[in-house]
Amino acid sequence: MIEESTPMEQHSDSSLNIVSLRQANIYQGNSLVLNNVNLEVDKGEFIYLIGKTGTGKSSLLKTLYGDLYLKEGEGNVAGFDLKQLTWKKIPLLRRNLGIVFQDFRLLTDRDVYDNLEFVLKATGWKDKVMMKEKIENVLAKVGLKNKGSKMPYEMSGGEQQRVDIARALLNNPMLILADEPTGNLDPDTTDEIMQLLFNICRDIQTAFIMATHDYGIIQRYPARVVRIEHGHVKEISAAGV
Template sequence: MANSVITLQNADIYQKDKLVLSDVNFSIEEGEFVYLIGKTGSGKSSLLKTLYADLWLEKGTGTVAGFQLEKMRHKEVPYLRRKIGIIFQDFQLLTDRNVHQNLQFFMGAMGWKDKAEIEDRIAEVLELVGLPDVLQKMPHQLSGGEQQRIAIARALLNHPEILLADEPTGNLDPEKSIEILKLFFKINQVSKTAVLMATHGLDLIERYPKRTLYCEGGKVRDLHQA
C-alpha cells in the first residue's frame, strides 16, 4: 500500500458521541479520482472531517498523506493540512480581500516565504482553473462558479497529494456543476492529484462514472465503478 494516499482500516467514525460509520475499510491511490455519495446525514461530511483531522479517529487505523490519524496530535494537524487540499460547498473565501490577497494569505499560513515563488504559484493555479485575470476582483464580484474555481485554486496552492471536496457543486446550477466536475477531472489528470469528492449529484456520476464510495446505514460500500 506504499502508493495509497488514504487508507482506512476497521475505522469507526464518530460525530461527537454518535457513531455514524462503523468498520470503514478503503484506500485511495495516488492520482485516483473517487466519488463519495450518500443521503444527507449518512456520514459523508463526518468521514471527510476525520480524514482532515477535524474529527478524531476514535477506533481503527487511518493514514492520510503519510500521517497516522489514530496517533495524531493537535500540533500535527496543520502539517497534515499542508499536504491535502480541502474544498467546501460555500467557498469560504475572505470577503474583505481580493482574490490575490486571499491566495497570498493562504500561502503565508502554509509557510511560503519567497515572494517570487508565491506569485508564480498563484499565477499557475489561476491558469489551471481558467481564471488568470481576476487577481484584483473581490469575491462578491465573482459568480458562484468563479468563486468555487478560486476556492479550488486555493486548495491547489501547496501541491496537495489529495483534494477532499465536500459537495463542491452543491450551491451551483447543473451547467456550472458540470464545469466544476470537469475542472476536477482536469486537475486530476494534469497534476496527478488524487480527488475524493462528496456529492449529491447522482446525475453527474451517471454521466461521468468513476469509482464510488457509498455511505448507507452506517457503512461505506465500495461500488468500484470506473
C-alpha cells in the same frame, strides 16, 4: 475551452495509497457514526462519496483532515498516522490536503490574490516572489489568469468555485476533499467545474474524494463510487447509484 478527461486507471499497488482506513470506527463525540470502515484511495484516483444527509459523509471527510480524532482502527492519510495526530501535526497534514467547499468560504473583504496569499502565509510561505509565482500558477490552472484583482462579489458562482479550487491547489496537495462542490451551481457551470476537477486529477495526479447528492454528475463523469448507508461504507458501481 477545457478538454473533458477521465481519471487515471486504478492501481492496486499499496505504495500509491494516499488514504488507507482499516477497521476504522468513526465517532462524533461519543456517538459511533461509521462502523468498520475499510477504504483505500490511490494517487490520481477520483472517488464519489454518496449517501443521504446525516449518514456520515462529513464525519468521514473530517476524520481524513484531522478535525475528528480516529479512536479505533487504523488510518493513514498522505503519510500521516491518524491515530498519532496531535494538534501540532494537524497543520502539517493539512498542507498535504486541499479542501473545496460548497459555499466557497472566500474572504469577502479581499481580492482573489489576497485570498490566496492569506492561505500561503498561513501555511508557512515567506518569499513574496515565490508566493506570486505560485498564485499566478494556480489561477492559470483553473482558467482565471489575470483575475487576481477581482473581488469575490464581482465574480460568478462558477468563478468563485474556481478560486476555491485554486486555493486547494496552493500546496500541491496529494489529496483534495470536495464537499458538494457543485451544489450551488447551475448545470452548465457544474459541467465546467467537473471537467476542471477531472483534468486536475489526470494532469497533477491528485486524488479526489468528492461528496455529492447529484447522481447525474456520476452518470456524466463516471468514476469509482463509495456509498455510506446505515453506518457502513461500501463500494458500488456508477450504474448502481
